[in-house]
Amino acid sequence: MTSVVLVGTLDTKGVEYGWLRERLLRAGVEVVLVDTGVMGRPRVPADVPREAVARAAGAELSDLRAAADRGAAVTTMARGAEATLMRLHAEGRLHAVLAIGGSGGTSIATRAMRALPLGVPKLMVSSMASGDVAPYVGSADITMMYSVVDIAGINSVSAPVLGNAVEAVAAMAKAFARTSSDTRRPARLGAGGRPLVAASMAGVTTTGVDAARERLTELGYEVLVFHVSGSGGRTLEKLAGQGVFEGVLDLTLSELADDLCGGILTAGPDRLSAAGLAGVPQVVSLGALDMVKFGPLETLPERARYRRVRVHNPSITVIRTTEAECAELGRRVAAKLRAATGPTAVCVPLRGLSTLGAPGGPYHDPDADRALFSALRDGLRGSAARLYDYDTHINDPDFGRAAADRLHAMIGAVPAAA
Numbered sequence: 001m002t003s004v005v006l007v008g009t010l011d012t013k014g015v016e017y018g019w020l021r022e023r024l025l026r027a028g029v030e031v032v033l034v035d036t037g038v039m040g041r042p043r044v045p046a047d048v049p050r051e052a053v054a055r056a057a058g059a060e061l062s063d064l065r066a067a068a069d070r071g072a073a074v075t076t077m078a079r080g081a082e083a084t085l086m087r088l089h090a091e092g093r094l095h096a097v098l099a100i101g102g103s104g105g106t107s108i109a110t111r112a113m114r115a116l117p118l119g120v121p122k123l124m125v126s127s128m129a130s131g132d133v134a135p136y137v138g139s140a141d142i143t144m145m146y147s148v149v150d151i152a153g154i155n156s157v158s159a160p161v162l163g164n165a166v167e168a169v170a171a172m173a174k175a176f177a178r179t180s181s182d183t184r185r186p187a188r189l190g191a192g193g194r195p196l197v198a199a200s201m202a203g204v205t206t207t208g209v210d211a212a213r214e215r216l217t218e219l220g221y222e223v224l225v226f227h228v229s230g231s232g233g234r235t236l237e238k239l240a241g242q243g244v245f246e247g248v249l250d251l252t253l254s255e256l257a258d259d260l261c262g263g264i265l266t267a268g269p270d271r272l273s274a275a276g277l278a279g280v281p282q283v284v285s286l287g288a289l290d291m292v293k294f295g296p297l298e299t300l301p302e303r304a305r306y307r308r309v310r311v312h313n314p315s316i317t318v319i320r321t322t323e324a325e326c327a328e329l330g331r332r333v334a335a336k337l338r339a340a341t342g343p344t345a346v347c348v349p350l351r352g353l354s355t356l357g358a359p360g361g362p363y364h365d366p367d368a369d370r371a372l373f374s375a376l377r378d379g380l381r382g383s384a385a386r387l388y389d390y391d392t393h394i395n396d397p398d399f400g401r402a403a404a405d406r407l408h409a410m411i412g413a414v415p416a417a418a
Contacts, residue, residue: 002177003030004096004169005088007081007109010035010050014043016100019154020166024098027170032093034084036077036108038064053080056087074104081112089116096121096173098165100151103128110136117242119179121172125165127151139235143168194222195246197407198236198275202228203312204354205252205287208393211400212249219408221246228252228288233267241274247282247411248275249403251347251394254288256329257321262301263292272333276340281410283403284337285347287394289329289372290357290365291318310362318356320363326372334379343410344385347403348373352393359393 004024008017010033021031021044035046036053038061054061057080064073088094097116099109106126113122114137122142129146137144145165149157197216201209213223224245226232233255240248255267275282294300294317300309308320321329337344352358353369380387388406392399 001030002028002095002170002173003032003093004098004173005032005034005085005094007034007036007085007097007099007112008101009037009105009108010042010044010046011037011040013100013105013151016151016154016158016162018044020098020100020162023163023166024170027166029095029170029173032088034081036081036105038073038077048084050077053077053084056080056083070104074108078108078111081108082115085112086115089120094120095177096123096169098123098125098169100125100147100162100165102126102151105151106136110138110140110142113142114138114140116140118239118244119176121169121176123165123169123172125151125162134231139231139238194220195411196244197221197223197247197249197411198240198245199223199225199249200228200233200236200252200287201225202252202254202288202354204291204356205394207355207395207397208287208349208400208403209249209251211397212251212404213400215401215404216249216408219404221408223249228255228265228267230255230258230265230267233271237267237270237272237274240280241278243278243280245275245280247407248280249283249407250275251283251285251400251403252287253284253329253333254291254293256332257289257292257325260329260332261292261319261321261325264295265293272336273339276337276342276344279340279342281343281407281414282340283345283347283407283410284333285349285394285403286333286353286372286376288354289326290321290353290363290368292321293318308363310356320356320365321368323365323368323371326368327375330372330375330377331379334376334383337380337385338383340385343414345406345410346376346380346385346387347399347406348376348387348389349394349396349399350389350391352395355395357393358395 024031032047034048035050051061057076059076125145127147127150129144133144216223226236255271259266297317304319312318356363
């Protein structure tokens, strides 16, 4: 039977959740109602009571009440909701998740949703959905629906909005339940049964990555390209860690430069970690480590104004990384790749890391590039990662095709049972 999980605070939103449950049952799906409230009495009975949610987070509800710290309670119940939803998913009792709420309820529910694998339907109806939803969505495939009015009773505005949410999530749950007899395992095959490969790309590495993508497609893969915009890198890391990909072609690492130098498109310190830790074959290059991205020119920090500055577009201004920064980036890349448990290769384009850094380009700086290459070689010495030099720049189509061929060979060398 198809099952939808409702997760929310049944003390403040109990009437509304009771309304949702009734209509979901009418739509022909089972319902598991999870209570994440703390202080008030539940207004409808839950299938997973709040005490169990608190214990799933390693806490006691009585202690949360006694502390009377709303922030701590929200954080704890969010952690418990995450553990609860993951358990229900593992048991095959979760084919979709629906939640409603304001800022607190949205924070709790979306943390739990973000933990679920890609493809599990996740719908959040929230009064926060017309603003910046990045903190709630993160890198997950969460659908945000604006509630228009606050979630405070069933009325002439909220009824059609919530009714649409019910019909949408019921349909998504039924479709998801039909897609596989085992929805708990992440798919590693794309359209037509093609194995999935991830690739990272920026505008300044497009030509080289496109050549690699086309070659991998010829070789029988479906290639998912992630734009290294911060959220793109975080999504790549999350899916790689879930085992979605047969291999990763990580040719563009500019998010690491932003993380080091305070740029706006960082993916955080864990970028370039998940594939290696999961044992996924990976081919890595150094694309766009010759620049750091900031916002519009007028927002450029004072500390960056004396650097080599270039307006990439009206929204993005870039500066050239220095020799010292490149050396540190080489050390960081090496440290991450040394920790890899699967096949790892580094393809080094000796003649430039981006369109701007190619010979004749405004960011062509052989000394800075050599500092990067030298630190990387020193850091990888004695490790299992293999390093290959190419006397070309990263956007040479031959370079992209060579990197693709190398990843294909590495994937083929991994035992089928691995």
